[in-house]
Amino acid sequence: MKVVQIDAEKYFGGGQNQVCLLNRYLLKKGVKSVVFCPEGSPLFLKLKKENYEVYPLSLKNLLRYVKREKCDILHVHSGKSLTISHLLKVLNPGLKVVFTRRITKGIKLCFLRRFLIDAVICISKEVRKSLGRCFPDDRVFIVYSGIERKDKEVPDPDWYEKSKFIVGNIGYLKPYKDHITLIKGFYEFLKVHPDSLLVIIGEGSEREKIEKLVKKLKIEDKVVLTGFLPDAGSYIRYFSVFAITSAHTEGLCSSIIDAFMQRVPVIATETGGIKELVKNDETGILIGKRDPEALKASLIRIKENKKFVDKIVKNAYEYSFNFTAQKMANANLEIYNRLLS
Secondary structure: OEEEEEOOOOOOOHHHHHHHHHHHHHHHOOOEEEEEEOOOOHHHHHHHHOOOOEEEOOHHHHHHHHHHHOOOEEEEOOHHHHHHHHHHHHHOOOOEEEEEEOOOOOOOOHHHHOOOOOEEEEOOHHHHHHOOOOOOHHHEEEOOOOEOOOOOOOOOOOOOOOOOEEEEEEOOOOHHHOHHHHHHHHHHHHOOOOOEEEEEEEOOOOHHHHHHHHHHOOOHHHEEEEEOOOOHHHHHHHOOEEEEOOOOOOOOOHHHHHHHHOOOOEEEEOOHHHHHOOOEOOOEEEEOOOOHHHHHHHHHHHHHOHHHHHHHHHHHHHHHHHOEHHHHHHHHHHHHHHHHO
């Protein structure tokens, strides 16, 4: 079996990490897998550094490769790549096209695209709901994101102090991630526990807006914006709590699974596929969207109630075994085999 993975994003988020993991585990299973993505993107550079087969994303490059290698599966990992996949499908009718949907948003022109996509993989039940009846049920599958249980060793970051309570977040700095609520809630929490720190790992278009708010609140010495970090999930172990305040379109949030596996308590907004991971007061704490006061109260609860934290961390760690990279890759491979049988 020969599989081509396509991702058109120029940033590195949870979706790009899933492409890396899927590619790696398919190769381990003897599947010929290669990745096409923007040249110079974090995903391209990461795969290149780890000596995986990766090519600059362009229609010309894909046409040549698919024709030369007689590929079986074209797996599209971002909506921006769909148009390219449609052209390849028209020119190579025998090619099976798989599309992974990671956000809770419908697919434009889906009633036309249903003839050019052989299978849609949704990363949560919430994502599946957002598609409505665009595709026949037997062509839509739910495959949860997966995480490797063994983290990469990283040096202790300069912001880490064992005695300090660290509120951590990992995510692309985009409006839908709503880091503004995160900062406002942390600001209120500081009034109760001033010797705390907020660390945000990630880069994106909202950085300037975030920096302005931090400056306005005069908490520059309490907030660290690290920018993009390779293997970002490996830094979760340094957090006292992982907090995410996404306002909408959160398909699942694989960083939550990372936190579960590393026994770090989680506070998250009750949105999208997050509800399928965080069970309130069982595997974490769920709060409403755009509610700084609820975040403040939850942070205080984590800080001051060790018995409660021990309970949710234990439950979350056990639950995390349902979301491994190997299970994710096996499920994708089953779908490939089904399409080719």
